[in-house]
Amino acid sequence: MLLASIPNPLFDLAGLTCGHLLVPFLTFFIPTLIGKAINKVSLQAVFVIMVFNTETLKTVLAFLESWFPMLKDFMEEKFDNVRKQFHRVPGAAYQVPPKHILSRVWDVILIVMILYFVISIVNSRAQEYLVRSQNKLANDKKSR
Numbered sequence: 001m002l003l004a005s006i007p008n009p010l011f012d013l014a015g016l017t018c019g020h021l022l023v024p025f026l027t028f029f030i031p032t033l034i035g036k037a038i039n040k041v042s043l044q045a046v047f048v049i050m051v052f053n054t055e056t057l058k059t060v061l062a063f064l065e066s067w068f069p070m071l072k073d074f075m076e077e078k079f080d081n082v083r084k085q086f087h088r089v090p091g092a093a094y095q096v097p098p099k100h101i102l103s104r105v106w107d108v109i110l111i112v113m114i115l116y117f118v119i120s121i122v123n124s125r126a127q128e129y130l131v132r133s134q135n136k137l138a139n140d141k142k143s144r
Contacts, residue, residue, distance in 0.1 A: 016117050051082050
């Protein structure tokens with residue numbers, strides 16, 4: 001349930017794996033629904049309110065400064081970067097930041113894993129069809 005709260009491609013693969021391993025639907029779906037619909041939405045709402053509401057952000061930064069003085073400047077810079085990312089000059093073109101090489105490698109790994117999963121499903125279905133066909137053929141021979 002906790003892992004369903006964050007956007008996590010590994011969790012998506014976990015869902016695919018649960019389906020492949022025939023985990024009961026409700027066993028997987030109910031914790032996923034709670035994690036995505038309650039936890040994730042609440043965390044996102046708090047983050048957006050915190051970043052875009054100046055008073056709330058000042059309160060959070062004051063709290064950070066009182067408990068973790070070394071984090072205050074770092075977090076203030078990160079929050080400013082997020083705010084600037086979403087507040088651009090009207091009419092200015094949006095520039096997509098370049099992807100890091102590790103991000104590209106991770107994308108390739110995920111694509112390979114998903115392709116392997118799809119191939120394994122097709123293979124499994126083909127084997128089931130072959131067994132059904134052979135059983136039907138054997139039953140037809142016995143009935144003659």
